[in-house]
Amino acid sequence: MIEFAHPGFFVLLPLPLLVIWLAPAYKEKKASVKVPYFARLVDVTGEQPQSGAVLITRKNIQRLLVAFSWLCIITAMAKPESIGPVINQQKSARDLMVAVDLSGSMAVTDFTLANNTLVDRLTAVKQVLSTFAQARKHDRLGLILFGDAPYLQAPFTPDVKTWLTLLNETEIGMAGQSTAFGDAIGLSISVFESSKTQNRVLIVLTDGNDNASQVPPIEAAKVAAAYHIKIYTIAIGDPTAVGEEKVDLKVLKQISAVTGGQSFQALNREELQSVYDQINLLEPQQFDSLSFRPRTSVHHYPMILMVLLYLLSLSVVNLRFYLKSQVKKSTDKTALGASTND
DSSP: OEEESOGGGGGGTTHHHHHHHHSOOOOOOOOOOOOTTHHHHHHHHOOOOOOOOOOOOOOHHHHHHHHHHHHHHHHHHTOEEEEOOOEEEEEEOEEEEEEEEOSGGGGOOOEEOTTSOEEOHHHHHHHHHHHHHHTTTTSEEEEEEESSSEEEEEEEESOHHHHHHHHHTOOTTTTOSSOOHHHHHHHHHHHHHTOOOSEEEEEEEESSOOOSOSSOHHHHHHHHHHTTEEEEEEEOSOTTOOGGGSOOHHHHHHHHHHHTOOEEEOSSHHHHHHHHHHHHHHSOOOEEEEEEOOEEEOTHHHHHHHHHHHHHHHHHHHHHHHHHHHHHHHHHHHHHHHHHHO
16 A cells, blocks of 8 residues: 655646746747859748748657656655555553562561572562562553652553663662661652653552651551552561561551552561462453554655666667668678679
């Protein structure tokens, strides 16, 4: 299928006809031959001398070639494009932000791996998040780290490999020793605002009580709900801990309830993996379907055709002149030979 990007150029097609109709005939001065006894020649022939012009007539094939060349030029200017078959693409309809607590309590080694090896909480979180992220290849993932204050480690990106690299570069305490997940919610709101996606999900992982936020977590959650952000909270701390390391499960549940999400508690790696499996079920991947037809410009083909036609016609003309010259030479040689014999 062919479409023209600039079809308006076709109004120029009758331009040569207007030039022929309106423009004056082309005149050119040429040398003339003087005839002796011109007056006597006029008397003998009975013709009267007059001024005039000789119109050079073109053959029909020449007119056709000129018209076709002009058509090729106008067609190229209109920029014909080849329209390919419909291509459908699916784009994620969700932005998913993960906020990870990096306070000092994340260094506690109370998570057991599949080989019964004890690791700290952050290491377990990284491993489970790696599996979770690889299963969300069609979502745009973001990463916020928080301690004394929240920091944007990775803006929303569909590049899961880069996201995992930035996650694995995190270290315990690099954002401070305190816990400010209320401010982390506030930072996620500002990041979501730069996104056009309406389906917004925030996952907060913390193992301590909020003790450093300038905005209370519940208030931040209310603002997040106003921006249609659903929050899933995951408590990974020891419920029997006291002081600052104690997880405020009540606040986490309220945060999730306000935004329409859910709250979970994970005491080991298996439970943490189960939490992410449940989130996958609660937040199945969604897609926006995009359809388009690829367009390839083919404007050079009319010009190539015109050049080839010109070269072909030029070759034919030169060949005719060459054949005529050869015939003339042959005729002259024959006539010269006959006169010699005489």
